[in-house]
Amino acid sequence: MRPRRLFAIAFKETLQIWRDPRSLAIALLMPFMQMLLLGYGVSLDIRHVPLCVHDEARTQTSRELVERFVSSGWFSAVHTLDSERDVREAIDRGQCSGAVTIPVDFTRTLTTTGVAPVQTVFDATDTNTTNIATGYAQGVVAQITTAFAARWASDHGLRTSTVGTVDLESRVWYNEGLDSRNFIIPGVVAVILALVGAQLTSLTIAREWERGTMEQLISTPVTPLEVLVGKLMPYFAVGFVDAVFCLVGAVFWFHVPFRGSLLTLATTTALFTLVVLGIGYLVSVRIRSQLGASQVALLLTMLPTTMLSGYTFAIEQMPAPVRTVTYIVYARYYVAILRAVFLKGSTLAELAAPLAALTLYAFVIGWFSVRAFRKHLD
Incomplete structure (x- = not known):
């Protein structure tokens, strides 16, 4: 390759x-819009589920x-109902996602036996x-x-038995608050860069x-490799700027913890950017219509990227x-790398397998891509 032809x-x-x-709109506006829409719109956390009582x-x-x-923060009591029929109608109309029914003898049964039934009903049209x-x-x-139970035992002068009980001490690593945003936002970066x-x-x-x-272009002495590298250089710079914007937004706007190395992140991001740029270039060589190539x-x-990564x-x-098909999905490896770098602080050595892929x-x-480009008009 000759630098003069390459830079031309x-x-x-x-x-x-x-x-x-x-x-320009794709390069500058789309990452910003997608970061906001996917960052705020996609969440696996559930808060304040509307509950009828x-x-x-x-x-x-x-x-x-x-x-x-x-007070748990997971539910909010939106309606107080008077009958089972009202419960069914409220759920059917979408006024609440679930209902808790407390029987009339709840307190009496609880104080005399220490056990009382409570019924919860949820609308299962949304299974998740x-x-x-x-x-x-x-x-x-x-x-x-x-x-x-402790109150009932105290009222009856009993001592709560601890024989045969198991004290479970559970700990969560890497995403201590179980915040789904920490799981989703790194994947959003991969989706934006790929698209x-x-x-x-x-x-x-x-x-x-x-x-x-x-x-x-064909009449010039440039080689197919020079065409590939020369045309991808500006897009690599634009893609890397978009990557920096998304990664900075993930850390400072959405407060996703970053525990890894900037060098590891830069290296893997550059490699993934080359992959997606190469895919787009190969499509452009094979399909001569901008609309068709874009689709x-x-x-x-x-x-x-969204379904199989x-x-x-x-x-x-x-x-x-x-699962077998996912091994040929390039975004699978970058999504795994992003989550490992952000949440686990993994190094290049620990990411050898996805890096190799x-x-x-x-x-x-x-x-x-180089083989696909031919310097003729056929």
Whole structure:
């Protein structure tokens, strides 16, 4: 490669980006909008689930039970209902996602036997929310059951037995607050880089065909490798700027803990950027229409990155055939790297496997891209 020819192509492509408002919009506005929308819009945490209360007992003990639900922060009592029919109608109308029913003899049964039934009902049309809310409700009931049992034993002059009990001490590493934002935001960075990088470079060669400048490019002495490197250089700089913006936003705006090395993060991000830029360039070489190339690039980046990279769905929970397919999804390795660097502080040595996969991907995509470009008009 000759530096003079290389930088001439890079300068020409930089002018194309500057003069094309669509490319500028993709490069500058899309990362900002996606970071805000995905960062705030995607969350696995559930807070203040609207809860209807059917309290037939209407005693201090039953009110204490309801207060425990509300004070947990997981539920908010939005309606107090008078009958089971009202509970069904409120859930059907979407006024609440669940209901807790306290029977009329709740307090009397609790004070005499120490055990009293309480019913919770949830709308299971949203199974994810229902499963999490049911677990929250069980946790609240377990806490108040312990308090009621100790109170009942004290009122009856009994000593609570500790024989045969197990004291569970649980600890959580890397994401101590179990905040889903710390799990999701690093994956958002991968989604943005994959989408923006491939979208930008998918227009490079297709633009030459549509504007009739391919003949001029072919007539020059540049080699296919020089065309590849020269055209990707400006987009690599733009993609790296977008990556820095997203990563800074993740740390300082969304307060995702960063425990790793900046060198590790920069190295892996540069490698992933090369992969997505190469995919977009390869699509642009094969498809001579900017619209068609853009759509194919969207298909090759958005769907695999969001569905098969582990960004939204745990790969371990996928069926075996789907798990096998995820090994060819390049974003899978970068998402794993981002979470390991941010939350675990992993080093390059500890990330050898995903780094090797990304490196292999970059070489394969680069080789196919160079082979795909031909200096003829057929």
